[in-house]
Amino acid sequence: MKSKEQKIVVFVGAAQGLARYGLSIANALNKHTQLKVVVPSNITTDTSLTSLLEDLQVISYEKLTGSSFLRTIISVIRVYYQLIRFNPQLVHETSGATYFSNLLFLPFFLFKPMVVTEHEPVERHQSKISFKKRITSYMYSHLANSFIVHGPFCKEMLNKNINLKNTPVHIIHHGAYNFYRLLSKDKVERNWNEILFFGSLRPDKGFEHLPTLIDLLDMASIPFTLVVACNPEWPEELNSTKWPSLVEKTMEFLQSHPKVVVENRFIPDEEVGRYFKRASIILLPYNSATQSGVVTIGLTFGSVPVAFNVGDLGYMIKHQYNGILVDKGDFNQMAESIIALINDQSDMKKLSENALNYSETALNWNDEIVEKHLQLYQQLLNK
Template sequence: MKPRTIAIFGPSRRFLSGISYYTIRLSNALAEFVDVKAVLFRNMLPKRLFPGWRRVGEDLTKLEFSGKVNVYEILDWYNPFTWVKAYSIAKQTDAIVFQWWTSSVAHMYLAIELLNKLSGKKPVVMEFHEVVDPLEGSILPIRIYSRIMGKLIRKLASHYVVHSEEDREQISRIYKIPKEKISVIPHGIYDHYEKVDNAKKRLGINEEFVILFFGLLRPYKGVKYLLKAFEMLPEDMIKKSRLLIVGETWEDRESVKIAEESLYRDKITIVNRYVPDSEVSLYFSASDLVILPYTRASQSGVAHIAMSFGLPIIATKVGGLKEALSGYAGTHFIEPKSAESIARTIERVYAGKYKNYPPPENLRWSNVAKKWIQLLESISARF
């Protein structure tokens, strides 16, 4: 049976993150084929528990749901009546899709799944953006809560979606989910950013070669290895280069300290905040190379922005990054935790005069949406 209406659960723009962007782009893409109801978290968790709590509610993006998407920003973590209301919307659809990236939403998902089991029995698809969140895994009470709630939620789901075969293997192994119940659908490219003319000049950058790290600063992002690599570059190359580290610091204070104490700190710019979309375009337009020195990863929204700008990318061979970037001609893969490998690869990119590369066609959102429709058709046929 072909689904006619789909409910997608995810974060609103109020708690803006990469998953917010993903929810909007997926909803818009699917709305070209079916009716979409986007059911969003209005209050996802107590505000002060969110690491970026100071920016909650700020208007940081121009990305909007299309007019074809019905948007319901109603879910509050503390209010069971909103969970019931959310399900009353979802039960009118042919399938329910949960975005999963944090256990802070687990109790709401569980309530909706139980209501679905008792009445509507619609197929529920859980889309994993994280296998295990590093921060949640490091705090014992949250880790225990996450394991218990996660097990209950996964048991009630009908099917699961990940973005790479690597994640499929991990999800199956860690959570004991049969592989046949896990489908791989790639993460779409973030091509909603416009290129900005004279971006280097507008940022006051005089150097000819700009290296960019973009995203939240967390220990597993490996920024400290990038900083060490920058110091290993030839002196004459450093003089012509600028290292931009753009992103809000969460747990990774060590990297900020390394940058501040670096011999080349005058060649390093740290923008320690969550930047709005207008500045995202500016920083990527000004850059000649993007580096993802992660020590672990499922996916990277940053990689999907870099590809839309046609930039060369240096990325570690970890998790789903290998698969996500394997079809992009501008990718240079390196081993994780190796400052020397980063430095040598930066030199090669610099010598090649940083070409412009086309994004892979399979990552266009229209193609991603078609894969979703095919999956939902096959699942709906069993209900």
């Protein structure tokens, strides 16, 4: 069967990050298949996603909430009607077990081959897996004909945490978000000694390690600027722990340091490119990880990631090729790696060029990534 003959329906998650992933792979698939995309209604009104929606045939529904139960049911019935008319051969759920609302389509899932992409097979942001996620994971473990994850660590964790029996798990890279380059209109020169820490202030990101690393860099007497662009949010359950006070203490240190620039706010999409264009090094002292959106953005701009080797970061970052990997907790080695890059601009340039090349080849949605999806679909349809 030729790929354009494949009739696929892609389900997309409600959170912006997961929606961006689902819509990115949908756009790549749209060139090769007959495709419908099912999205929660909030995604269709998110202006930051407009460019990813405009070429797709989208079917939207109301998210399930207590106040909109009737509207949700009516909208879901409409989705069922359109899907039955379309009669897809295969379903791809791109947001994994994150959204309980997607089980509204359970009767439809029962009668079609199904692929599920799982981004977070291990709970890193909360102390325990929520009841809703347990239910959704259980249902998908019995419904899915195949799972997709973004690296060997995620594959191991998925097999460990969910009883998959004989369900195959395929590793396919998370694509690079090159649309940030298109959004970024700022003419910014790269600073050879600028380091960027970017992302939410969650415990997995290693924000609390920044003072230790700064002290080590100071001891080396090298010129550097550390830009900390951090979204001040974390899981609500952490408010009753030591985390808020630890963040406050760390923030006080950073804001008082002459070589640190702090942007303690949510960074909108159109501003993201400015930070990555300017920074030569992306700092990732993570305590834990699955994959990393920050890494994919950094590679897209040719920034060099320096990271603790946790989760699947080692699957995305090829040591001494497109970045530097350091054993978790080895702050001396991480600082030494940064110092070596700042002192050797030729090596920095080589890694930067490799990072950009890697994002345009291995992390290209329209190349190897979409081809692996099409091959997987065809394998299921041939059964």
